[in-house]
Amino acid sequence: MEALFHVATFYVFAAFALAGAAISAFSRRLVYCVFALLLTFLGVAGLYVLLSADFLAAVQVLLYAGGILVLLIFGVMLTHEIADVSTEANFTDIKFGAVISGILWLLLVVYICKVPWAVLDPLPPYAPTTRAIGLQFLGDYLVPFEYSSFVLLLVVLGAATLARKEVD
């Protein structure tokens, strides 16, 4: 019963994520594309919860749905003539894109089939991960963690430099 529920929930969340991704890839209206990403982010967050990575799910919602998506929407809203509901996205070269994504898909399928996935049966009991993640970040992975924050700082500085008006 519990396993069935688990599987059903998995498919619901996966469907959310895929539907959102499909809409944001194929829709011609910019605003649809952006808001469809919300479905994807929430679907992926749901999948994280199913994998007992619920702290990661909360962070995913916080950063992607609450942060990055809002920034994207902000960008779209400032797009010229957005008040006109039918602002459209252009497909410049659909054949080229199809070939590239087809190759990528093949590669992914091949490697997903090759990897010997660890099967957990029965599922381990749920345990909080927050503390472990924190200790890993400030312990074993301190250098990559600090390095990524340094990269982000550089990005902020770069953006500020680009956006700054020259004062004569």
Place this chain on the structure above:
Amino acid sequence: MNIEYIAGIIKAVTIPVMALNSIPLLVWMERRGSAFIQNRHGPNRANIGPITLFGLLHPFADAIKCVFKEPFRPTKAHPIFYPLAPALVVVPALLTLAVVPLADHIFLMGAEIPMSVAELEYGIVYMFAVSSISVLGITLAGWASNNKFSLMGGLRSTAQMISYELSLGLSIFGALLVYGSLNPNEIARLQGETFFGVIPAWGVLMQPLGFLLFLIAAFAEANRNPFDLPEGESELVAGYHTEYGGMKFSMFMMGEYVAMVTLSALTVTLFFGGWQVPWVTTEALQATVGQPLRVLCQFLAFAGKTLFFCWLFIWVRWTLPRFRYDQLMRLGWKVILPLSIVNVFVTALVLLGLGWMKGTL
């Protein structure tokens, strides 16, 4: 059936209903408060014969009016997003309350049951995560109405909320460092100690600057005066909800009031001891009056503190004038954000000096 499941279902129904029922009360408080503070006429019309119940009948009249109003949609508004937007504002606001503890754990038939819908190890992160979704609802409302004033309101709210969400998160970092936990119930429990045996060790005493910054950012996050620019009626008619009427409009109002309750509850949990009755620990209280009365006392303490902060929201709204938009942005990015970072830095240094951090690593 397991007692924990039953308790979970009961809590999942009761707590949102409680939050929704606090809305008419807060609307009433808002009306009475504005009348007292600004010498206006209060809610003095709604009556059943001679009975007006100090204006308490007014929320009922409001609700009946909103429910029976025609659900009108402007011709050029978006058919899906226009009705969806109010829901995107209300639902996250209600979901946020899921992790707020109303009292300490209770022991029932051999099970330990937390007095929040879900006790999460990272409850504070969850609250921030879910509440950050509601900004999408406001933005969507602004865009889907297909009205320039609404769009401007939506844009303003997006910029304002991303600016202040940063400060809101950073301002509580100091407090989280002091407690060493992200679990709201754990945080509330840690505030049960006392300094010198007389002063309750509430977060506000350990993090005065953090509390002040958090409070300012919370006002901006709730879109309440002095930061209610997204709906600034002197410039934008009514901002993002210009085109909404009836129940859809009142859903925005519900979202705003529930967000007020949630932010007050968060303030109380982080800085004012949560469900702690001052000077009495859970164990001492339980030994004296027994479990049911202990839970009632703690709940009343929590509700009283939360109601005070709701009142503070109303008080400030009718006392202070609205900020100008550039002032709002300057305050957010040049004052509150740097001060929050300084606060985190100083707190970490002090904790390092006291050696409190060593235990956690």
